[in-house]
Amino acid sequence: MKDRIARPRGVPPSVTALLRALRYLSLRGIAIFLTVLCGIYAAIWVTNLGGYADAQKIWEIEFAVGMTPIQASSNEERQAIAAQMVESMIEAHDLNRPFWQRSFGYFRDAFTFSLGRTGMTSPSGSSDAIDVITERLPPTLLIFGTANVITFFGSLIIALFLARRFGSLIDRLATLLVPLLSAPPWFHGIVLIVVFASILRILPFGNIVDARVSASTFGYVLSILKHMILPVSACVLGTLPMAVYANRALFLTHAGDSHVELARAKGLSVHRLQKRYILRPVLPPVITSFALVAIGSWQAIILTEIVFSWPGLGALLIDAITHDEVAVVVGAVTLFAYLLGFTVLFLDLIYVLVDPRIALGGGRNR
Amino acid sequence: MIRRILGVIRRYPSVGVSAAMIAVLIGLSIYTLIALPLPKALSMWRAERDVWKYTPANARPAWTNLLRQEKLPITFIIPTREADTVTEPLNETLSSQTMRLLFTYDNTHLPSEVVFFFNVRIGSKIPLLTIHWIRPDGMEVELRSGPANPGPARELIDPSAVFGAVDQHKLTIGTGSFGGDGDEEVLPGEHMLVIKALAFDEGFALDGELVVYGRVHGLAGTDTRRRDLTIGLLWGTPIALMFGLIAAVGTTLLGFVIAAVGAWYGGWIDAVIQRLTEINMMIPFLPTIMMVGWFFSSSLWILLTFIIGFSILTGRLKSYRAMFLQLIRAEYVEAARAYGASGPRIIFRYLIPRVFPVLLPHIILGVPMFVFLETSLAFIGISDPNLITWGSVLSDASGVLYMRSYYWILGPMLLLMFTGISFSVLGYTLERAFNPLLRDR
Numbered sequence: 001m002k003d004r005i006a007r008p009r010g011v012p013p014s015v016t017a018l019l020r021a022l023r024y025l026s027l028r029g030i031a032i033f034l035t036v037l038c039g040i041y042a043a044i045w046v047t048n049l050g051g052y053a054d055a056q057k058i059w060e061i062e063f064a065v066g067m068t069p070i071q072a073s074s075n076e077e078r079q080a081i082a083a084q085m086v087e088s089m090i091e092a093h094d095l096n097r098p099f100w101q102r103s104f105g106y107f108r109d110a111f112t113f114s115l116g117r118t119g120m121t122s123p124s125g126s127s128d129a130i131d132v133i134t135e136r137l138p139p140t141l142l143i144f145g146t147a148n149v150i151t152f153f154g155s156l157i158i159a160l161f162l163a164r165r166f167g168s169l170i171d172r173l174a175t176l177l178v179p180l181l182s183a184p185p186w187f188h189g190i191v192l193i194v195v196f197a198s199i200l201r202i203l204p205f206g207n208i209v210d211a212r213v214s215a216s217t218f219g220y221v222l223s224i225l226k227h228m229i230l231p232v233s234a235c236v237l238g239t240l241p242m243a244v245y246a247n248r249a250l251f252l253t254h255a256g257d258s259h260v261e262l263a264r265a266k267g268l269s270v271h272r273l274q275k276r277y278i279l280r281p282v283l284p285p286v287i288t289s290f291a292l293v294a295i296g297s298w299q300a301i302i303l304t305e306i307v308f309s310w311p312g313l314g315a316l317l318i319d320a321i322t323h324d325e326v327a328v329v330v331g332a333v334t335l336f337a338y339l340l341g342f343t344v345l346f347l348d349l350i351y352v353l354v355d356p357r358i359a360l361g362g363g364r365n366r
Numbered sequence: 367m368i369r370r371i372l373g374v375i376r377r378y379p380s381v382g383v384s385a386a387m388i389a390v391l392i393g394l395s396i397y398t399l400i401a402l403p404l405p406k407a408l409s410m411w412r413a414e415r416d417v418w419k420y421t422p423a424n425a426r427p428a429w430t431n432l433l434r435q436e437k438l439p440i441t442f443i444i445p446t447r448e449a450d451t452v453t454e455p456l457n458e459t460l461s462s463q464t465m466r467l468l469f470t471y472d473n474t475h476l477p478s479e480v481v482f483f484f485n486v487r488i489g490s491k492i493p494l495l496t497i498h499w500i501r502p503d504g505m506e507v508e509l510r511s512g513p514a515n516p517g518p519a520r521e522l523i524d525p526s527a528v529f530g531a532v533d534q535h536k537l538t539i540g541t542g543s544f545g546g547d548g549d550e551e552v553l554p555g556e557h558m559l560v561i562k563a564l565a566f567d568e569g570f571a572l573d574g575e576l577v578v579y580g581r582v583h584g585l586a587g588t589d590t591r592r593r594d595l596t597i598g599l600l601w602g603t604p605i606a607l608m609f610g611l612i613a614a615v616g617t618t619l620l621g622f623v624i625a626a627v628g629a630w631y632g633g634w635i636d637a638v639i640q641r642l643t644e645i646n647m648m649i650p651f652l653p654t655i656m657m658v659g660w661f662f663s664s665s666l667w668i669l670l671t672f673i674i675g676f677s678i679l680t681g682r683l684k685s686y687r688a689m690f691l692q693l694i695r696a697e698y699v700e701a702a703r704a705y706g707a708s709g710p711r712i713i714f715r716y717l718i719p720r721v722f723p724v725l726l727p728h729i730i731l732g733v734p735m736f737v738f739l740e741t742s743l744a745f746i747g748i749s750d751p752n753l754i755t756w757g758s759v760l761s762d763a764s765g766v767l768y769m770r771s772y773y774w775i776l777g778p779m780l781l782l783m784f785t786g787i788s789f790s791v792l793g794y795t796l797e798r799a800f801n802p803l804l805r806d807r
Contacts, residue, residue, distance in 0.1 A: 031644075032648075035641075035644045035645050035647075035648050036648050038645040038648070039645050039646070039647075039648030039649040039650075042645060042646075042649055043649050043650065043653075043654055046649075046654055046657075046658065046672075175794070176380075178790075178794065179786075179787060179790030179791045179793070179794050180787055180790075180791075182734065182786055182787075182790045183738060183782070183783065183786055184738045184742060186742065186745065187738065187741075187779070187782065190760075190764070190775060190779065191779070194772060194775070198772070245794075291681075292681045295647065295681075298650070299650070299651055299652040302652055302653070303652075303742050303745065303746065306745070306746060307764070317653055317656070318656070318746055321656060321657060321660050322660070322747070329653075329657065332653070333650055333653045333654070333657075336650035336653055337648055337649065337650055340647075340648050340650065341648060344648075
């Protein structure tokens with residue numbers, strides 16, 4: 001983006017900024033989309049292990065034919081018929097072309113989500129793979145969204161609080177606590193289940209609503225909220241300490257900047273100092289580091305869903321893998337790749353909102 | 367060097383503590399490798415033959431008795447050779463043999479199971495065998511009566527029927543003790559197992575043992591398959607450490623070298639590395655590894671290769687690259703370039719050693735991350751069948767989390783936490799020690 005958008009006369013600067021931001025976002029969007037496509041294609045290669053899965057499929061066909069009784073007069077004839085059956089089945093499964101040729105077909109089906117039917121059924125009773133997958137998306141987004149919003153704002157607030165009291169007892173305690181809590185969310189999840197569900201019996205073990213949920217919308221929402229407490233807490237416990245630690249380090253690093261020193265010398269209050277002079281310039285790197293946390297929590301959510309039997313995408317993926325439902329597996333993995341891409345794009349959007357270089361159009365080369 | 371390390375320990379006492387914790391883990395691993403070789407451990411873990419004949423199922427760790435007012439029973443075995451045996455010949459061939467096994471049971475909890483294992487040898491005719499249990503209150507419970515076939519046999523005895531202070535009604539119906547906590551009222555006192563045999567020839571012999579299974583066993587308790595969980599916990603340690611260390615060292619070093627190469631050569635090499643990193647970050651890591659585990663091979667070493675492969679080109683690489691890009695402009699690198707040092711020489715002799723101290727905390731922090739990753743995979747069922755890991759113990763336990771068998775998850779969870787905490791504390795402290803911006807003022 002070396003060339004600048006020339007600002008015609010009479011156009012207010014906010015419009016230019018908006019145009020600039022839109023342009024940046026759309027370029028990023030295209031780049032991320034292309035990256036996601038490459039990621040999906042790479043995932044197809046990896047999961048087929050460069051054709052290994054095909055060899056296994058052919059072996060399965062041969063085994064199935066070997067188990068089928070064939071009526072024939074002689075042994076040679078029987079073998080010929082069997083060979084023909086294997087041949088036609090290989091053709092029917094489109095296995096006679098080399099893998100790299102078929103990989104494009106898989107790829108097209110995956111990224112357009114034309115997955116066909118599956119042996120699994122969605123909660124609403126559909127057996128289209130795409131329905132099975134999309135109906136599991138809202139519960140996952142519910143947990144992921146809530147947990148990440150809490151982690152993002154929680155880590156900012158706590159890190160600011162700790163940076164203000166740098167070196168105090170509470171700061172030292174917190175930095176000590178970070179490594180003590182550095183376990184993945186599912187691990188915290190098991191502990192939370194044992195404490196709150198099994199021993200104290202105040203929160204449910206898992207699932208998304210009570211088995212006997214009240215018919216009213218209010219009761220339904222209340223039940224979901226109650227079931228959300230533990231999984232969301234587990235996700236937050238798994239990501240918050242690291243985020244707080246990283247943000248605190250960023251704040252402390254920038255607290256020594258010369259413009260902050262100057263503001264401090266002018267006698268500004270600590271709150272004003274933090275808000276205007278530290279938080280603002282630090283936000284872009286904070287968001288960059290949070291992007292990594294968010295990407296990581298997409299991985300973590302799969303196991304958290306298993307632990308809490310939360311009916312989301314992660315649990316579906318494991319179900320599909322264990323039942324060899326390839327269509328659902330491919331679809332779910334593709335969806336995960338898209339979700340990763342959207343997460344990055346969304347954080348880019350926030351980046352645009354807080355980065356003065358883009359919003360103010362300072363004309364710096366990016 | 368040593369003085370410098372001591373200096374760091376003096377300045378940051380947590381380094382010493384966490385290093386000691388890691389030393390404990392390494393010591394435990396070495397002890398396991400020596401004391402319990404893998405083939406032996408595996409054969410025990412697969413519960414081959416009758417390895418766990420005398421261990422109770424679902425037993426709590428023995429140390430839990432220290433915390434309880436009312437102690438839980440431990441397993442005891444009474445062989446028939448300790449029995450008071452009376453043989454009286456009735457005529458030339460016919461003889462009767464009576465064995466009385468006497469013991470006192472004072473525990474306030476029922477045993478988890480009671481089994482009489484016995485082996486009958488006969489001559490040519492099948493003897494008649496009756497087994498009775500005489501309770502402390504004098505009540506007699508008939509356990510078996512009839513012809514005894516040769517060979518090993520076992521008599522399963524309902525603990526609540528013979529130890530419980532239950533009424534006659536319950537005796538006939540049989541309440542069973544399955545799943546119970548042994549909270550039923552227990553009749554204290556002397557019990558007697560009476561085995562009466564009517565043998566029709568000389569060849570008859572009976573030997574056996576009464577096993578009264580307790581409710582506590584060993585350091586870590588047992589699972590539903592009677593396996594002593596200590597084996598799983600012990601063997602999980604070296605595997606977790608090995609996996610974590612190899613993965614952490616591998617990914618960090620390789621990422622580091624690749625970042626240095628990209629930063630130094632720039633141009634298309636750097637561009638390719640950058641684009642590959644972005645693509646790799648969009649591949650859903652865990653689902654892909656799961657598929658490799660399910661469809662290809664669940665061998666730990668193959669998984670490790672894939673995990674390292676996917677973990678090199680990540681956000682970490684980008685931060686290393688930024689570090690190197692700064693360093694390339696340093697005067698001493700300029701000087702090296704001026705006197706004509708080759709690219710590899712500058713990368714390996716000038717760039718990498720300079721930034722190396724930053725690596726150490728990253729490697730150390732990576733260890734628990736990969737240990738947890740291995741456990742996560744095992745938790746969803748992707749575990750090497752030829753190895754025993756904490757994750758496989760946890761995965762077995764997760765199904766019975768609701769049965770209040772907390773001890774089962776306690777062991778692996780505590781060990782995982784211990785590993786996680788020791789490496790994280792060391793890593794974070796070293797990071798602070800090496801990074802002047804984070805140092806406590």
